[in-house]
Amino acid sequence: MNTQILVTYATRYGSTQEVAEAVAATLRESGLGVDIQPMRKVRTLAGYRAVVLGAPIYIGSLHKDAISFLSRHREALTERPVAVFALGPTHSPTDEKEWEGVHAQLDQELAKYPWLTPVALELFGGKYDPAKFNFSDRLITGLPASPLHGMPASDLRDWKAIRAWASDLAAKIKPALS
Ligand SMILES: Cc1cc2nc3c(=O)[nH]c(=O)nc-3n(C[C@H](O)[C@H](O)[C@H](O)COP(=O)(O)O)c2cc1C
Known part of the structure:
Protein backbone atom coordinates (compact mmCIF):
# COMPACT_ATOMS: atom_id res chain seq x y z
CA MET A 1 0.00 0.00 0.00
CA ASN A 2 1.32 3.47 -0.87
CA THR A 3 2.13 5.69 2.04
CA GLN A 4 -0.23 8.63 1.87
CA ILE A 5 -0.28 10.16 5.31
CA LEU A 6 2.34 11.32 7.77
CA VAL A 7 1.44 11.28 11.46
CA THR A 8 4.03 13.39 13.24
CA TYR A 9 4.30 14.29 16.91
CA ALA A 10 6.16 16.32 19.49
CA THR A 11 6.61 14.91 22.98
CA ARG A 12 8.56 15.33 26.20
CA TYR A 13 7.44 12.28 28.19
CA GLY A 14 5.96 10.01 25.51
CA SER A 15 2.22 10.42 26.09
CA THR A 16 1.66 12.30 22.81
CA GLN A 17 3.72 9.70 20.96
CA GLU A 18 1.39 6.97 22.27
CA VAL A 19 -1.65 8.93 21.08
CA ALA A 20 0.02 9.45 17.68
CA GLU A 21 0.59 5.67 17.47
CA ALA A 22 -3.11 5.00 18.19
CA VAL A 23 -4.13 7.57 15.55
CA ALA A 24 -1.74 6.00 13.01
CA ALA A 25 -3.03 2.49 13.78
CA THR A 26 -6.65 3.59 13.32
CA LEU A 27 -5.88 5.32 10.01
CA ARG A 28 -4.18 2.12 8.81
CA GLU A 29 -7.20 0.04 9.87
CA SER A 30 -9.25 2.39 7.68
CA GLY A 31 -7.13 1.33 4.70
CA LEU A 32 -4.71 4.26 4.52
CA GLY A 33 -0.93 4.04 4.17
CA VAL A 34 0.65 5.79 7.14
CA ASP A 35 4.14 6.76 8.30
CA ILE A 36 4.80 7.96 11.84
CA GLN A 37 7.76 10.17 12.81
CA PRO A 38 8.76 12.60 15.56
CA MET A 39 8.53 16.17 14.22
CA ARG A 40 12.17 16.94 14.85
CA LYS A 41 13.21 14.12 12.48
CA VAL A 42 11.02 15.14 9.54
CA ARG A 43 13.08 16.73 6.77
CA THR A 44 10.44 16.93 4.02
CA LEU A 45 6.72 16.43 3.50
CA ALA A 46 7.21 15.64 -0.18
CA GLY A 47 5.44 12.40 -1.03
CA TYR A 48 2.77 12.75 1.70
CA ARG A 49 -0.77 13.62 0.63
CA ALA A 50 -1.94 14.61 4.12
CA VAL A 51 -0.37 15.31 7.50
CA VAL A 52 -1.56 14.77 11.08
CA LEU A 53 0.22 16.88 13.71
CA GLY A 54 0.12 16.04 17.42
CA ALA A 55 1.66 18.11 20.22
CA PRO A 56 1.29 18.66 23.95
CA ILE A 57 0.77 22.05 25.55
CA TYR A 58 3.39 23.18 28.07
CA ILE A 59 2.89 26.38 30.08
CA GLY A 60 0.34 27.63 27.60
CA SER A 61 2.46 26.98 24.49
CA LEU A 62 2.68 24.21 21.96
CA HIS A 63 5.74 21.98 22.47
CA LYS A 64 8.77 23.75 20.93
CA ASP A 65 9.25 20.99 18.31
CA ALA A 66 5.77 21.78 16.97
CA ILE A 67 6.54 25.51 16.79
CA SER A 68 9.72 24.78 14.84
CA PHE A 69 7.93 22.22 12.61
CA LEU A 70 5.20 24.72 11.71
CA SER A 71 7.73 27.33 10.66
CA ARG A 72 9.97 24.89 8.76
CA HIS A 73 7.14 23.26 6.79
CA ARG A 74 4.74 26.17 6.40
CA GLU A 75 4.60 26.07 2.62
CA ALA A 76 4.11 22.29 2.37
CA LEU A 77 1.45 22.39 5.07
CA THR A 78 -0.61 24.89 3.10
CA GLU A 79 -0.60 22.55 0.09
CA ARG A 80 -2.19 19.45 1.68
CA PRO A 81 -4.89 18.58 4.20
CA VAL A 82 -3.62 18.91 7.77
CA ALA A 83 -5.26 17.60 10.94
CA VAL A 84 -4.13 18.72 14.39
CA PHE A 85 -4.50 17.21 17.85
CA ALA A 86 -3.15 18.54 21.12
CA LEU A 87 -2.78 17.06 24.61
CA GLY A 88 -3.23 19.15 27.70
CA PRO A 89 -5.82 18.82 30.44
CA THR A 90 -4.61 16.65 33.30
CA HIS A 91 -6.86 17.55 36.27
CA SER A 92 -10.12 15.76 35.52
CA PRO A 93 -12.15 14.72 32.48
CA THR A 94 -15.10 16.72 33.88
CA ASP A 95 -13.34 19.90 35.04
CA GLU A 96 -15.04 22.23 32.55
CA LYS A 97 -13.07 25.25 33.70
CA GLU A 98 -9.77 23.47 33.00
CA TRP A 99 -10.91 22.25 29.57
CA GLU A 100 -12.22 25.68 28.58
CA GLY A 101 -8.93 27.24 29.69
CA VAL A 102 -6.86 24.77 27.66
CA HIS A 103 -9.11 25.21 24.61
CA ALA A 104 -8.42 28.94 24.90
CA GLN A 105 -4.65 28.27 25.18
CA LEU A 106 -4.80 26.09 22.07
CA ASP A 107 -6.88 28.62 20.09
CA GLN A 108 -4.42 31.35 21.06
CA GLU A 109 -1.46 29.23 19.97
CA LEU A 110 -3.02 28.29 16.62
CA ALA A 111 -4.02 31.91 15.97
CA LYS A 112 -0.29 32.54 15.48
CA TYR A 113 -0.55 30.44 12.29
CA GLY A 126 -2.96 14.35 28.73
CA LYS A 127 -0.88 12.18 31.03
CA TYR A 128 0.78 13.67 34.09
CA ASP A 129 3.46 11.70 35.88
CA PRO A 130 5.57 13.74 38.34
CA ALA A 131 7.79 10.69 39.03
CA LYS A 132 9.21 11.07 35.49
CA PHE A 133 9.78 14.83 35.47
CA ASN A 134 13.08 16.30 34.37
CA PHE A 135 14.89 18.76 36.60
CA SER A 136 13.24 21.87 35.22
CA ASP A 137 9.67 20.48 35.40
CA ARG A 138 10.32 19.34 38.99
CA LEU A 139 11.49 22.85 39.78
CA ILE A 140 8.50 24.59 38.11
CA THR A 141 5.84 22.30 39.57
CA GLY A 142 7.54 22.42 42.98
CA LEU A 143 6.88 26.16 43.28
CA PRO A 144 3.94 26.72 45.65
CA ALA A 145 2.60 29.38 43.23
CA SER A 146 2.48 26.88 40.34
CA PRO A 147 -1.06 25.75 39.37
CA LEU A 148 0.47 22.26 39.04
CA HIS A 149 1.95 22.27 42.56
CA GLY A 150 1.09 19.05 44.40
CA MET A 151 -0.99 17.72 41.54
CA PRO A 152 -1.14 13.91 41.60
CA ALA A 153 -0.33 11.61 38.68
CA SER A 154 -3.14 11.20 36.16
CA ASP A 155 -3.86 9.85 32.70
CA LEU A 156 -6.84 11.49 30.99
CA ARG A 157 -6.21 10.06 27.55
CA ASP A 158 -9.57 8.71 26.33
CA TRP A 159 -8.53 5.98 23.90
CA LYS A 160 -12.06 5.44 22.62
CA ALA A 161 -12.39 9.16 21.76
CA ILE A 162 -8.91 9.17 20.20
CA ARG A 163 -9.72 6.22 17.92
CA ALA A 164 -13.12 7.66 17.05
CA TRP A 165 -11.51 10.97 16.04
CA ALA A 166 -8.95 9.16 13.85
CA SER A 167 -11.66 7.04 12.25
CA ASP A 168 -13.75 10.15 11.42
CA LEU A 169 -10.62 11.79 10.06
CA ALA A 170 -9.95 8.82 7.75
CA ALA A 171 -13.50 9.10 6.36
CA LYS A 172 -13.03 12.84 5.85
CA ILE A 173 -9.70 12.72 4.01
CA LYS A 174 -10.11 9.50 2.01
CA PRO A 175 -12.06 11.15 -0.83
CA ALA A 176 -9.27 13.73 -1.24
CA LEU A 177 -6.68 10.95 -1.58
CA SER A 178 -8.31 8.77 -4.21
C1 LIG B 1 5.58 21.55 33.58
C2 LIG B 1 4.31 21.21 32.88
C3 LIG B 1 3.53 22.23 32.36
C4 LIG B 1 2.33 21.93 31.71
N1 LIG B 1 1.58 22.97 31.21
C5 LIG B 1 0.39 22.70 30.63
C6 LIG B 1 -0.44 23.77 30.13
O1 LIG B 1 -0.10 24.95 30.19
N2 LIG B 1 -1.63 23.45 29.58
C7 LIG B 1 -2.06 22.17 29.49
O2 LIG B 1 -3.17 21.93 29.02
N3 LIG B 1 -1.28 21.12 29.90
C8 LIG B 1 -0.08 21.36 30.48
N4 LIG B 1 0.70 20.33 30.91
C9 LIG B 1 0.24 18.94 30.72
C10 LIG B 1 0.89 18.27 29.49
O3 LIG B 1 0.44 18.87 28.30
C11 LIG B 1 0.50 16.78 29.51
O4 LIG B 1 1.12 16.20 30.64
C12 LIG B 1 0.89 16.04 28.23
O5 LIG B 1 0.25 14.75 28.21
C13 LIG B 1 2.40 15.86 28.09
O6 LIG B 1 2.71 15.26 26.86
P1 LIG B 1 4.04 14.43 26.57
O7 LIG B 1 4.08 13.25 27.53
O8 LIG B 1 3.89 13.98 25.16
O9 LIG B 1 5.22 15.36 26.76
C14 LIG B 1 1.90 20.58 31.57
C15 LIG B 1 2.71 19.56 32.08
C16 LIG B 1 3.89 19.86 32.74
C17 LIG B 1 4.71 18.74 33.28
Whole structure:
Protein backbone atom coordinates (compact mmCIF):
# COMPACT_ATOMS: atom_id res chain seq x y z
CA MET A 1 0.00 0.00 0.00
CA ASN A 2 1.32 3.47 -0.87
CA THR A 3 2.13 5.69 2.04
CA GLN A 4 -0.23 8.63 1.87
CA ILE A 5 -0.28 10.16 5.31
CA LEU A 6 2.34 11.32 7.77
CA VAL A 7 1.44 11.28 11.46
CA THR A 8 4.03 13.39 13.24
CA TYR A 9 4.30 14.29 16.91
CA ALA A 10 6.16 16.32 19.49
CA THR A 11 6.61 14.91 22.98
CA ARG A 12 8.56 15.33 26.20
CA TYR A 13 7.44 12.28 28.19
CA GLY A 14 5.96 10.01 25.51
CA SER A 15 2.22 10.42 26.09
CA THR A 16 1.66 12.30 22.81
CA GLN A 17 3.72 9.70 20.96
CA GLU A 18 1.39 6.97 22.27
CA VAL A 19 -1.65 8.93 21.08
CA ALA A 20 0.02 9.45 17.68
CA GLU A 21 0.59 5.67 17.47
CA ALA A 22 -3.11 5.00 18.19
CA VAL A 23 -4.13 7.57 15.55
CA ALA A 24 -1.74 6.00 13.01
CA ALA A 25 -3.03 2.49 13.78
CA THR A 26 -6.65 3.59 13.32
CA LEU A 27 -5.88 5.32 10.01
CA ARG A 28 -4.18 2.12 8.81
CA GLU A 29 -7.20 0.04 9.87
CA SER A 30 -9.25 2.39 7.68
CA GLY A 31 -7.13 1.33 4.70
CA LEU A 32 -4.71 4.26 4.52
CA GLY A 33 -0.93 4.04 4.17
CA VAL A 34 0.65 5.79 7.14
CA ASP A 35 4.14 6.76 8.30
CA ILE A 36 4.80 7.96 11.84
CA GLN A 37 7.76 10.17 12.81
CA PRO A 38 8.76 12.60 15.56
CA MET A 39 8.53 16.17 14.22
CA ARG A 40 12.17 16.94 14.85
CA LYS A 41 13.21 14.12 12.48
CA VAL A 42 11.02 15.14 9.54
CA ARG A 43 13.08 16.73 6.77
CA THR A 44 10.44 16.93 4.02
CA LEU A 45 6.72 16.43 3.50
CA ALA A 46 7.21 15.64 -0.18
CA GLY A 47 5.44 12.40 -1.03
CA TYR A 48 2.77 12.75 1.70
CA ARG A 49 -0.77 13.62 0.63
CA ALA A 50 -1.94 14.61 4.12
CA VAL A 51 -0.37 15.31 7.50
CA VAL A 52 -1.56 14.77 11.08
CA LEU A 53 0.22 16.88 13.71
CA GLY A 54 0.12 16.04 17.42
CA ALA A 55 1.66 18.11 20.22
CA PRO A 56 1.29 18.66 23.95
CA ILE A 57 0.77 22.05 25.55
CA TYR A 58 3.39 23.18 28.07
CA ILE A 59 2.89 26.38 30.08
CA GLY A 60 0.34 27.63 27.60
CA SER A 61 2.46 26.98 24.49
CA LEU A 62 2.68 24.21 21.96
CA HIS A 63 5.74 21.98 22.47
CA LYS A 64 8.77 23.75 20.93
CA ASP A 65 9.25 20.99 18.31
CA ALA A 66 5.77 21.78 16.97
CA ILE A 67 6.54 25.51 16.79
CA SER A 68 9.72 24.78 14.84
CA PHE A 69 7.93 22.22 12.61
CA LEU A 70 5.20 24.72 11.71
CA SER A 71 7.73 27.33 10.66
CA ARG A 72 9.97 24.89 8.76
CA HIS A 73 7.14 23.26 6.79
CA ARG A 74 4.74 26.17 6.40
CA GLU A 75 4.60 26.07 2.62
CA ALA A 76 4.11 22.29 2.37
CA LEU A 77 1.45 22.39 5.07
CA THR A 78 -0.61 24.89 3.10
CA GLU A 79 -0.60 22.55 0.09
CA ARG A 80 -2.19 19.45 1.68
CA PRO A 81 -4.89 18.58 4.20
CA VAL A 82 -3.62 18.91 7.77
CA ALA A 83 -5.26 17.60 10.94
CA VAL A 84 -4.13 18.72 14.39
CA PHE A 85 -4.50 17.21 17.85
CA ALA A 86 -3.15 18.54 21.12
CA LEU A 87 -2.78 17.06 24.61
CA GLY A 88 -3.23 19.15 27.70
CA PRO A 89 -5.82 18.82 30.44
CA THR A 90 -4.61 16.65 33.30
CA HIS A 91 -6.86 17.55 36.27
CA SER A 92 -10.12 15.76 35.52
CA PRO A 93 -12.15 14.72 32.48
CA THR A 94 -15.10 16.72 33.88
CA ASP A 95 -13.34 19.90 35.04
CA GLU A 96 -15.04 22.23 32.55
CA LYS A 97 -13.07 25.25 33.70
CA GLU A 98 -9.77 23.47 33.00
CA TRP A 99 -10.91 22.25 29.57
CA GLU A 100 -12.22 25.68 28.58
CA GLY A 101 -8.93 27.24 29.69
CA VAL A 102 -6.86 24.77 27.66
CA HIS A 103 -9.11 25.21 24.61
CA ALA A 104 -8.42 28.94 24.90
CA GLN A 105 -4.65 28.27 25.18
CA LEU A 106 -4.80 26.09 22.07
CA ASP A 107 -6.88 28.62 20.09
CA GLN A 108 -4.42 31.35 21.06
CA GLU A 109 -1.46 29.23 19.97
CA LEU A 110 -3.02 28.29 16.62
CA ALA A 111 -4.02 31.91 15.97
CA LYS A 112 -0.29 32.54 15.48
CA TYR A 113 -0.55 30.44 12.29
CA PRO A 114 -3.47 31.99 10.37
CA TRP A 115 -2.32 30.15 7.24
CA LEU A 116 -2.97 26.81 8.99
CA THR A 117 -6.56 25.69 8.37
CA PRO A 118 -6.89 22.18 9.83
CA VAL A 119 -9.50 19.84 8.36
CA ALA A 120 -9.86 18.45 11.90
CA LEU A 121 -8.76 19.81 15.26
CA GLU A 122 -9.10 18.08 18.63
CA LEU A 123 -7.93 18.47 22.20
CA PHE A 124 -7.36 15.31 24.23
CA GLY A 125 -6.63 14.84 27.91
CA GLY A 126 -2.96 14.35 28.73
CA LYS A 127 -0.88 12.18 31.03
CA TYR A 128 0.78 13.67 34.09
CA ASP A 129 3.46 11.70 35.88
CA PRO A 130 5.57 13.74 38.34
CA ALA A 131 7.79 10.69 39.03
CA LYS A 132 9.21 11.07 35.49
CA PHE A 133 9.78 14.83 35.47
CA ASN A 134 13.08 16.30 34.37
CA PHE A 135 14.89 18.76 36.60
CA SER A 136 13.24 21.87 35.22
CA ASP A 137 9.67 20.48 35.40
CA ARG A 138 10.32 19.34 38.99
CA LEU A 139 11.49 22.85 39.78
CA ILE A 140 8.50 24.59 38.11
CA THR A 141 5.84 22.30 39.57
CA GLY A 142 7.54 22.42 42.98
CA LEU A 143 6.88 26.16 43.28
CA PRO A 144 3.94 26.72 45.65
CA ALA A 145 2.60 29.38 43.23
CA SER A 146 2.48 26.88 40.34
CA PRO A 147 -1.06 25.75 39.37
CA LEU A 148 0.47 22.26 39.04
CA HIS A 149 1.95 22.27 42.56
CA GLY A 150 1.09 19.05 44.40
CA MET A 151 -0.99 17.72 41.54
CA PRO A 152 -1.14 13.91 41.60
CA ALA A 153 -0.33 11.61 38.68
CA SER A 154 -3.14 11.20 36.16
CA ASP A 155 -3.86 9.85 32.70
CA LEU A 156 -6.84 11.49 30.99
CA ARG A 157 -6.21 10.06 27.55
CA ASP A 158 -9.57 8.71 26.33
CA TRP A 159 -8.53 5.98 23.90
CA LYS A 160 -12.06 5.44 22.62
CA ALA A 161 -12.39 9.16 21.76
CA ILE A 162 -8.91 9.17 20.20
CA ARG A 163 -9.72 6.22 17.92
CA ALA A 164 -13.12 7.66 17.05
CA TRP A 165 -11.51 10.97 16.04
CA ALA A 166 -8.95 9.16 13.85
CA SER A 167 -11.66 7.04 12.25
CA ASP A 168 -13.75 10.15 11.42
CA LEU A 169 -10.62 11.79 10.06
CA ALA A 170 -9.95 8.82 7.75
CA ALA A 171 -13.50 9.10 6.36
CA LYS A 172 -13.03 12.84 5.85
CA ILE A 173 -9.70 12.72 4.01
CA LYS A 174 -10.11 9.50 2.01
CA PRO A 175 -12.06 11.15 -0.83
CA ALA A 176 -9.27 13.73 -1.24
CA LEU A 177 -6.68 10.95 -1.58
CA SER A 178 -8.31 8.77 -4.21
C1 LIG B 1 5.58 21.55 33.58
C2 LIG B 1 4.31 21.21 32.88
C3 LIG B 1 3.53 22.23 32.36
C4 LIG B 1 2.33 21.93 31.71
N1 LIG B 1 1.58 22.97 31.21
C5 LIG B 1 0.39 22.70 30.63
C6 LIG B 1 -0.44 23.77 30.13
O1 LIG B 1 -0.10 24.95 30.19
N2 LIG B 1 -1.63 23.45 29.58
C7 LIG B 1 -2.06 22.17 29.49
O2 LIG B 1 -3.17 21.93 29.02
N3 LIG B 1 -1.28 21.12 29.90
C8 LIG B 1 -0.08 21.36 30.48
N4 LIG B 1 0.70 20.33 30.91
C9 LIG B 1 0.24 18.94 30.72
C10 LIG B 1 0.89 18.27 29.49
O3 LIG B 1 0.44 18.87 28.30
C11 LIG B 1 0.50 16.78 29.51
O4 LIG B 1 1.12 16.20 30.64
C12 LIG B 1 0.89 16.04 28.23
O5 LIG B 1 0.25 14.75 28.21
C13 LIG B 1 2.40 15.86 28.09
O6 LIG B 1 2.71 15.26 26.86
P1 LIG B 1 4.04 14.43 26.57
O7 LIG B 1 4.08 13.25 27.53
O8 LIG B 1 3.89 13.98 25.16
O9 LIG B 1 5.22 15.36 26.76
C14 LIG B 1 1.90 20.58 31.57
C15 LIG B 1 2.71 19.56 32.08
C16 LIG B 1 3.89 19.86 32.74
C17 LIG B 1 4.71 18.74 33.28
